[in-house]
Amino acid sequence: MNRREAISSVTLLLGGTLLGAEAFLAGCKSPAADLSLSFSADDISFLNEVAETILPATSSPGAKEAKVGDFMAVIVKDCYEGKDQTIFKEGMIKLQEACKKSAGKSFMEATPEQRHDLLVALDKEQKEYQDKKKPEDPTHYFRMMKELTLWGYFTSEIGATKALRYVAVPGKYEGCIPYKKGDKAWAT
């Protein structure tokens, strides 16, 4: 990351497109992270399914194949502040409870359609909450999950090379070329 990228990421501050995980990237005030935090194999499977629901396999592999659940656990464990770790872990339970309420079963037992509908509702909930909340209020857990899913998938080797276009050594720079709808974005 360089200063020029930091300038461009500020442009993302417009219109609420800044997603949750940026909070920890901005630097921490109270690094009381719980480094003993752990995610069980079931936790990881659950997170993989949540991620797969957000970014499923289409013509390119989905988040599960890119092991986004594992990625989420590593980031929450090593990079999140203590308070955000708590929100995330409690959020996993809240998501399960929301699923039981709307589909009558656990997330792992729910159908793809039920999972999809649930997450659409949760995403709507987190967007409305995030838009209204004060800067010092906690981040919504689903904002974190969605942000980690997007980041985890599109910076994975599978996501970058199969869903996007990755060129390791471009060799040249062409500043102004045509773009055809349907062409994939550059991965890096």
Added chain:
Amino acid sequence: MAEQTFDAIVVGSGISGGWAAKELTEKGLKVLMLERGRNIEHIKDYVNANKEAWDFPHRGRKTQEMIKDYPVLNRDYPLNETNLDYWVNEKESPYTEVKRYDWFRGYHVGGRSLMWGRQSYRWSDFDFEANAKDGIAVDWPVRYKDIAPWYDYVEKFAGISGNRDGLTQLPDGQFLPPMEMTCVEKDASKRLKEYYKGARQMIIGRTANLTVAHEGRTNCQYRNKCWLGCQFGAYFSTQSSTLPAAQKTGNLTLRPWSIVTKILYDKDKKRATGVEVLDAENNQTYVYNAKIIFLNASTFNSSWILMNSATDIWPEGLGSSSGELGHNIMDHHLGVGAGGKVDGYEDKYYYGRRANGIYIPRFRNLFGDKRDYLRGFGYQGGAGREGYRHEVAELSIGGAYKDALTEPGSWTMGIMGFGEIIPDHANKITLDKNKKDKWGLPVLSFDAELKENELKMRKDMQEDAKEMLDAMGVKNINGYDANGIQGRGIHEMGTARMGADPKTSVVNKNNQVWDAPNVFVTDGSFMTSAACVNPSLTYMAFTARAADFAVSELKKQNL
């Protein structure tokens, strides 16, 4: 090491030290280049240069562990796992902050020439004359005509790509072909020029990246990973450029792990005789002698060395007789600007990752414009398309959403200002003898801040950015002003300023310390004012000029 005496000693191997070593060895001197940190060999030691996000445990970001170990680096973008080893160990090398000062250092061969932003702009006489015109600090004892041939000289070797824009406040240089602008930037520049009737311009950045092969180095491959080290040698650094040139002469001895603790001074001859070195690995002390010493330890560290030298004659150190040593800290204040969305251009894109941006040269307090503050600022930035982090209408979860994210998003454009800081005697470093670093050496204490002139300037920096983006057709514009703390520009300057009078300056017009004419200071510490452009090119020019002078003086037996 058997050799104890050299013709010249260069302290520091960064962007200016490398040049001193190259110039002096090429002129036939036996040179010892001392670097306080480890060696980083070109290509061989660029361990992360080919890694992508997925090759890093945390995709290149930072962990809580890193935040704990690097609280200062954490204050800005440099803290991340892609090049953590290129930044100073804060536990080993602490410093004291009377007022908050963000100091981001690279203690290794090459210094920050490995990680720098590479933007390279010349000064004009607007900059050299500024102190005299404003009645501030002291006048520069040189003018553009003295330095212009040296800008030519260093640009020709370093390889600077840029466009000849014909601007008096930003003189053209010896350029390699410029990089291209994106479609949005091209149109935006046209609109900017029309709107302000030619008074303001947006140009392609002038960068120390090669656009054609040059001096045996390969041209930029547009990976935009410069700060990890470049195996193509495509950007200027000590490793890619000046060090190989110096080594080719056979006259260079490079000694890493060498902390210079003081300059040794003969008060009868009124000359430095050499330096004392503390070996950072074995903690032994060594003495090296030389006829000439170049101080290029980086701004504050060069002054630290002076402060610790000849204290039996001058308690405040060598070069302190004017009372200016340690004073007049400057930087470029930044973190203020604006950004927004650009409608349209959905059928336009780019290929390659440009290691450069656009630049809007200074227009304030020039050409008849007068504001309620002195000096001015330029902007860096660019326009690109959003990546996967873009909103998709109506979609938020699922396959169609994912596929929509795989296409580029809207165009956005942002610019951030780099503002000149006025030299103020009150902005200073002193030695904190109560705090020691890992090697038992006293650390520096920083007492510097943005003053009224800078704060007033920042208002324009944000408002002008918004107004210009609007004129360029950008929508949903958001301005920001985040943290104008000194040091964040990573362009620290001052503390051993150049001047015409030994009573009010530390070095003379040839970068010689008044009190020790065989000691030359050519890193950022000699700067008498700061201008608003990235300073490294200017350090290179003054270094080459001073080296040329030093050798001619040596030949005349004046030193």
